[in-house]
Amino acid sequence: MTDIVAKRDAGREENEELLRDIKRPKTDKDPSETMEGSDSRSVLSEFKMSKVLSESAREKTMFIHGKLVDQDAVVILEKPPITEDTLTELFSGSTLALDMKNDIYSTYRLQPPPHLNEMKVTVVCPASEKHLKKYQRQESYLVEETAEDYSSITLPYIESQSFSLQWVYNILEKKAEAERIVYEDPDPDVGFVLLPDFKWNQKQVDDLYLIAIVHQKGIRSIRGLTAEHLPLLKNVFQKGKEAIMKKYELPASKLRVYLHYQPSYYHLHVHFNMLGYEALGCGVERAHLLGDVIQNLQSNPDYYKSHTLSFPLRAEDGLLTKFREAGKI
Numbered sequence: 081m082t083d084i085v086a087k088r089d090a091g092r093e094e095n096e097e098l099l100r101d102i103k104r105p106k107t108d109k110d111p112s113e114t115m116e117g118s119d120s121r122s123v124l125s126e127f128k129m130s131k132v133l134s135e136s137a138r139e140k141t142m143f144i145h146g147k148l149v150d151q152d153a154v155v156i157l158e159k160p161p162i163t164e165d166t167l168t169e170l171f172s173g174s175t176l177a178l179d180m181k182n183d184i185y186s187t188y189r190l191q192p193p194p195h196l197n198e199m200k201v202t203v204v205c206p207a208s209e210k211h212l213k214k215y216q217r218q219e220s221y222l223v224e225e226t227a228e229d230y231s232s233i234t235l236p237y238i239e240s241q242s243f244s245l246q247w248v249y250n251i252l253e254k255k256a257e258a259e260r261i262v263y264e265d266p267d268p269d270v271g272f273v274l275l276p277d278f279k280w281n282q283k284q285v286d287d288l289y290l291i292a293i294v295h296q297k298g299i300r301s302i303r304g305l306t307a308e309h310l311p312l313l314k315n316v317f318q319k320g321k322e323a324i325m326k327k328y329e330l331p332a333s334k335l336r337v338y339l340h341y342q343p344s345y346y347h348l349h350v351h352f353n354m355l356g357y358e359a360l361g362c363g364v365e366r367a368h369l370l371g372d373v374i375q376n377l378q379s380n381p382d383y384y385k386s387h388t389l390s391f392p393l394r395a396e397d398g399l400l401t402k403f404r405e406a407g408k409i
């Protein structure tokens with residue numbers, strides 16, 4: 081925890097680096113041509129908002145579509161949790177205005193010093209149509225996918241439509257986020273890179289979120305797993321938990337370790353969350369505990385090749401259209 085607090089300034093720099101990176105997308109029209117040399121604040125001042133895609137008062141997040149220079153972009157604003165180490169300064173260094181008082185109850189508006197009032201900003205630029213749909217609020221529908229549905233509907237769809245994995249390869253090849261790596265096992269068969277998920281600001285362990293990205297290429301999701309991958313999965317499970325214990329002093333009993341089905345990115349990766357933190361996508365309809373996946377493969381080497389798997393799909397997901405066209409829902 082102390083380690084996390086000590087890294088606050090480093091985290092701030094990482095955020096700025098992320099924003100600087102969007103000025104250099106590899107596209108025909110590069111925003112860096114007009115924005116080179118500007119700092120992270122001016123990057124956002126270039127953002128021309130067109131629509132709020134979704135928002136959540138509970139999560140304190142807002143997903144906004146707009147243009148950065150001439151490119152579609154999604155900006156995600158998120159108010160981070162309050163951390164205990166800031167409380168003394170928050171109480172002594174803020175101004176307070178009374179809203180109402182009634183008997184023993186009173187409410188106030190607090191204006192903290194600017195550095196205690198930061199927001200987390202994520203920028204996706206250039207954002208594809210698929211990104212816009214991903215961040216748009218939509219109804220969800222549960223799909224039951226048989227092994228046959230996987231081969232005839234899902235696999236052809238994900239082969240033609242998936243998000244780019246460039247960010248994953250950048251991490252594995254140390255071209256991006258190398259300084260954020262918490263642990264690496266470089267073995268090409270059972271190795272992986274463990275690092276903070278970009279949804280986690282690393283300021284408090286209450287919402288700890290890391291991902292382990294396997295070095296082995298070609299395993300798209302749990303559907304691609306067989307008993308031959310048990311050494312890989314056990315290695316990620318064991319060494320991932322050990323690395324988190326060492327760095328964040330969180331025992332395995334405080335972790336939720338799982339894979340998504342369907343994932344957004346079809347290169348095998350494992351999510352590590354703090355148990356009490358209700359991360360998006362940790363519900364039973366989408367998350368498969370790594371411990372259960374290992375046991376299922378131990379009792380049936382082809383479990384994920386043969387079983388029906390359920391998962392939610394959002395209204396505008398092209399895969400849902402394919403399932404509808406096939407008369408499956």
Ligand code: GTA
Nearest residue numbers: 156158202214215247276277278279340343344345360361
């Ligand atoms: N370190 O560049 C990256 C990076 N990218 C592009 C994705 N991830 C990254 N991590 C690092 N660097 O947990 C992370 C994602 C995710 C994991 C991929 O990789 O944060 P997945 O393939 O199972 O896909 O996991 P998943 O979970 O659907 O993707 P994602 O992006 O988490 O979206 C799920 C929902 O979470 C979204 O629909 C949205 O509602 C919400 N969300 C997404 N991003 C944010 C954000 N920055 N802040 C708040 N909420 C977000």
